[in-house]
Amino acid sequence: MAPKLATILVCLVLAIPRNSIAGDTLSDAAMDKMHKHFSEAYNRGDLDAMAATFAENAVRVTPSGIFQGRDAIRRSFSDALKLGLHDYSVQRTISRPEGTLVFNAGTWQAKVGDRSFHGYYSSILTSEGGQPKIIEETVAVAAP
Known part of the structure; x- marks a missing residue:
């Protein structure tokens, strides 16, 4: 159960940008709002709102x-929601602009029941209609 559970948990974790994207400066307040929006969407099981964080071709x-x-990303979140994932968080440790894109990397953690999981992520973000969108994300479960 643990390897499959950890694998599915990884599918939920999102990187939250806090930097300049495609020339649009995004404040910490705007990024906090984005994170809150995703968290609320997760807590109510709103797969569409969760997937909307990603670019159409992500x-x-x-x-x-x-x-x-x-x-496809939306469908991948469905399995994670069915597990009852809770108390997830993302800690961005690296964030830097690369031309019109932003690179982020950091750690994530979450629980299913009272069991904790954690790992690492990296993401590349762009701007669509003035909103940050993830165009590529890689997530991994930390080795025990």
């Missing part, structure tokens, strides 16, 4: 597979 690479496009 790619997610996880231990359970490669998901191409927002629809």
Whole structure:
């Protein structure tokens, strides 16, 4: 159960940008609002709102597979929601602009029941309609 559970948990974790994207300066307050929006969407099981954090043509690479496009990413979150994941958080430790994109990397943690899981992520973000969107994200479960 633990390896499959950890793999599915990884599919939920999102990177939250806190930097300049495609020339638009995004304040910490705007990023906090984005994180709150995602958390609320997760807590009410709103897969569409969770997937909306990603660009239409985004790619997610996880231990359970490669998901191409927002629809596939949305479906990948469904299994994680069914597990009862809670108390998840993301800690961005690196964030830097790269041309019109932003690179972020950091750690994540979450629980299922009273069991904790954690790992690492990296993401590349762009701007769509003035909103930050993840175009690529890779997540991994930390080795025990």
